[in-house]
Amino acid sequence: MNKKTNEELQTLVSKATAGDKKALETLVIGVQDIVFNLSLRMLGTFSDAEDATQDILLKMITHLSSFRGDSSFTTWVFSIAANHLKNYKKHMFAHYPLSFAYFGDDIENGKIHDVPDLTQNVEKDILAEELKMSCTNVMLQCLDTESRCIFILGTMFKVDSRIAGDILEMTPEAYRQRLSRIRKKMAEFLGKYCGEYGSGRCKCEDRVNYAIQSHRINPLQLDYTAATEISVQTMIKVKNAMEDIDALSQDFSFCKSYQSPEQTKRQIQELLDSTQFSIIQNT
Helix, strand or coil, X not given: XXXXXXXXXXXXXXXXXXXXXXXXXXXXXXXXXHHHHHHHHHHCCHHXXXXXXXXXXXXXXXXXXXXXXXXXXXXXXXXXXXXXXXXXXXXXXXXXXXXXXXXXXXXXXXXXXXXXXXXXXXXXXXXXXXXXXXXXXXXXXXXXXXXXXXXXXXXXXXXXXXXXXXXXXXXXXXXXXXXXXXXXXXXHHHHHHECCCCCCCECHHHHHHHHHHCCCCECCECHHHHCCEECHHHHHXXXXXXXXXXXXXXXXXXXXXXXXCHXXXXXXXXXXXXXXXXXXXXX
């Protein structure tokens, strides 16, 4: 969201709750990408993130009247999104939980050379890039829900520890300590196993066919490759406060940000255009 003062945001909120559709669209468009990216990292797949994004934005719309400007609007949205996602049970990995032990064993013992060519004439380097983005995102599912949220807020969005503490209902000190431990855990796993971000044996290009066979990527539906990337600088501009949480050198460059998929944008616009809009405003 373009930087606005709390007074300007409060005016937009007041207009939106009074039925000003343009004001509501401005608020929704301003936060839809951060909501989608938080959902993608928390849930692990594009399809689940799209569904959750719609749920969260609807919840935001129906609770707009409760925004009082005590925090930044983005922080308020983060709180709604984080609480929703921590309790979200409809995504794929809620039913098939992962662990670092499972992931590491699969890297060490997966029979990657026993799989035939399944690339369906898609260039292997494209599939390898898709696998790299998918794999490192799915790896986040090895963390428990709260740890995952801490890691994403601190590493991807660089949220100030005081703000993150408020969002997650913990002290800034506890948040910083947990973030440091989680980042080290992630860095150790990457360093041990990943050949793309560490010194491990796992190379995405070597595992493409194995990943296709395991339904981890689909040559006919390359979500990450098709997505429009958002620069780190642009994503950081959506919130007000930042700080260096710790001095860990691992930059976790796989935490890229993406624009909300066009399908999600269309569905959100359809919601705003629907006859239910007046009912939502009066909720």
